[in-house]
Amino acid sequence: MSRFLLLTDQPDFEKVVQLAIRGSLPGNLQRIPAAAVQLAPQELLARSLGEPTDVLMFGPDVSRTAALDLATAMDLLHPDISVVLTAPADSELIMSAMRAGIRDIAEPGSEPEQLRLLLERNCLTTESRRRKSGEGNIERRRGRVIAVMSPKGGVGKTTVATNLAVGLSKFAPMGVVILDLDLQFGDVASALNLEPEHTITDAVFGAAAQDSMVLKAYLSVGESGVYALCGPKNPADADLISAEQVAILVSQLAAEFQYVVLDTAPGLGEHLLAALEMATDAVWVCGMDVPSIRGMNNGLVVLRELQLVPEGRHVVLNFADRRAGLSVQDVELSIGLPIDAVIPVSRSVSLSTNKGVPLLAEKSRGPAWRNLDKFARRFDPASKDALRKSAHRREVLQ
Incomplete structure (x- = not known):
């Protein structure tokens, strides 16, 4: 670059x-x-x-x-x-x-x-x-930038993104930051039970935009040890932040952290497209319903035409339920991609969201916890799954 x-x-x-x-x-x-x-x-x-x-x-x-x-x-x-x-x-x-x-x-x-x-x-x-x-x-070492995304809202992007960040912090302590790029209605602060003093609005203007040390002072950190830069407190501030500022901010964070998790807004807005220019991985979150699957298909078509599909591609099937009338295999056939993680409908996920404590930060060991933890470990360079970049194991809904 x-x-x-x-x-x-x-x-x-x-x-x-x-x-x-x-x-x-x-x-x-x-x-x-x-x-x-x-x-x-x-x-x-x-x-x-x-x-x-x-x-x-x-x-x-x-x-x-x-x-x-x-x-x-x-x-x-x-x-x-x-x-x-x-x-x-x-x-x-x-x-x-x-x-x-x-x-x-x-x-x-x-x-x-x-x-x-x-x-x-x-x-x-x-x-x-x-x-x-x-x-x-000489290899220029930069952090891995993981964009968690979906063209459709309500599929649990923030839940996946915050749990992924917590899961990454288990093998990269103090080396993970999550950036809330849903600039109007981002929920990272509530998902991590944070009351941030500074937000992304502060980070893209003034001293933080020129000095990485100032930027790091603007980050919030929760009990899980994950750093966070939360979305604007006023939705109107989203109009003040340009796509170029987002690209510079992501680049700054990638220079300072081993992992940068981006919780993006629904759709394919200019801020997401700017972030994808910097992303090494895209995590597509898909619900187990036809509108979500259709939205993902359409989004992939657009990004392929723009040549903005990162090399690392991962698909998470959220809210998976046998009673939905679709199987994991049905979804894979529809989107033309293998499913990398299946997160079943779980009361524990809902409870953790309401408490503002990501499921992976709790002691629960249910199916949702295990699958989220397993998915996060795909990004661990020391894990066997991470070394087999092109290998995708077919997931089965239990």
Whole structure:
């Protein structure tokens, strides 16, 4: 994933760069104030959240002299990073830029398509330099991002997501965070019995959006040891949060935690699509009813067309009941995918939800508990199930 670091105070220029990247180049854009050009290279790169920086771009409002000075230092300390200057080009500037190690000069009025070609070229340069230096062979360790999703509401996504987070924390203590991406009516706070001081609204604005240490201070933590960033307290705040902010937030959390569980909103909104760009796994939650099955089929079709189906794919059949008139095999045939976990209708699940204590945090050992625990262990790198990525065992409703 390429990472673009933009120094500018001009929102309009940022939008043009965003258009150049969106849908064409992998990775996301992070903007920091133009005054950061006065920082030393290490201080500047410390503000880059998520993926390592591939392209550093100076906006048209950045001091040209300061930009050349910083580019010279970057070329000495981080020659793999491509530096792009935005300024009207003349022969004198071109010579100065070459001496400073700047790879490209963009005209201030460039169209998104022109910038896309320029940025793509610089990404390839960075990749080539890292490959030659051997850095490209070093695995960049990032957390596993698991999106729990369903086009239809009322199928128990939050129950599955919170129990999955608790189950993951058993073999990754203090290494799990759950993010409530149902920005209007999220229930993660009540499901974990939390009264958060800060929410996602606070996290995507201000200092937390620029500093991972501040972001971690905004997280809530329950008795289960799972960190949580809960949804807005006011449903109207959902309109203030952009898809780009969600992508940056997910990237920040993946850089800090071993597992990031996303409890998403019903449907296929822009926030979900942005999150899926960052996801390593998708957990589809399906009820044992025809509308839920049809919704899942339609959702899969759309995401396949958008090429947004993560490599890791898992299907949970929730509220399973023999009396529903459908079998597990019927559901598998309908969706064309194997079922990875069957969660039966259970009074214990309802009780745990009402108490705000996920079932896996309790001592119960009923069928629902066992199947939820078994499903969470699929994500344990040390488990045999996790090593057999392509193996799906047919589940049977007891």
